[in-house]
Amino acid sequence: MDSSTIDDQPFSRLADNWWDPNGELKTLHVINPTRLRYVNDACHLANKHVLDIGCGGGIFSEAMANINAYVTAIDISEELIKAAREHAATNRIDVEYLTTTVESYSQHADKKFDVITCLELLEHVSNPESVIQAMADLLRPSGDVFLSTINRGIGAYIKSILIAEHLTGLIPKNTHSYNQFIKPSELTGILRKNGFKVMDITGLKYIPFLNHVSLTDDLSVNYLIHAKLQG
Numbered sequence: 001m002d003s004s005t006i007d008d009q010p011f012s013r014l015a016d017n018w019w020d021p022n023g024e025l026k027t028l029h030v031i032n033p034t035r036l037r038y039v040n041d042a043c044h045l046a047n048k049h050v051l052d053i054g055c056g057g058g059i060f061s062e063a064m065a066n067i068n069a070y071v072t073a074i075d076i077s078e079e080l081i082k083a084a085r086e087h088a089a090t091n092r093i094d095v096e097y098l099t100t101t102v103e104s105y106s107q108h109a110d111k112k113f114d115v116i117t118c119l120e121l122l123e124h125v126s127n128p129e130s131v132i133q134a135m136a137d138l139l140r141p142s143g144d145v146f147l148s149t150i151n152r153g154i155g156a157y158i159k160s161i162l163i164a165e166h167l168t169g170l171i172p173k174n175t176h177s178y179n180q181f182i183k184p185s186e187l188t189g190i191l192r193k194n195g196f197k198v199m200d201i202t203g204l205k206y207i208p209f210l211n212h213v214s215l216t217d218d219l220s221v222n223y224l225i226h227a228k229l230q231g
């Protein structure tokens with residue numbers, strides 16, 4: 001079993017509602033333009049070959065394809081990949097969707113990528129370093145990787161679990177496990193160990209009910225990392 005394998009059932013059950021902008025995954029829809037802007041400002045996605053790891057139903061994958069990136073997107077959930085393929089076909093958006101883990105994919109992939117994105121996945125896997133190692137195998141020298149995840153600290157526990165899951169229902173209950181949150185220092189250490197140079201770390205601030213999303217220097221809850229594979 002790949003070390004990045006997770007229990008996909010909490011996410012698979014949301015497949016039919018993944019693209020509902022007012023549904024249980026509303027937060028993903030709201031933060032998506034800000035995430036896309038962060039990535040595109042750093043590496044200009046047009047005409048780049050991109051791998052989106054843990055793509056879910058394809059919200060970020062389609063957004064990149066819509067600005068002319070060549071996107072391959074993978075997820076372990078057959079239900080989510082089916083939903084992603086159906087939505088892309090209905091909207092005539094060209095994304096290659098595959099049901100696999102990144103470790104398995106790295107063993108047989110016949111191409112390297114210019115850019116790899118892995119958003120809101122690392123806090124759900126048992127061994128984040130296994131994912132990072134597979135990314136290094138799949139990325140071209142000097143290629144860009146973008147990660148987003150959640151810091152492990154009291155602020156993140158209060159906002160991401162107590163408030164978001166239990167008090168407001170902004171995201172489904174039991175989406176997160178506090179022990180799998182990752183401190184920026186831990187993640188940058190893993191990246192450097194596997195041949196990456198960290199270019200930027202930026203916080204992502206989301207104010208519910210106002211639907212306001214912004215980039216910030218505050219890394220206490222959600223944050224994004226941009227790194228390059230050293231050639």
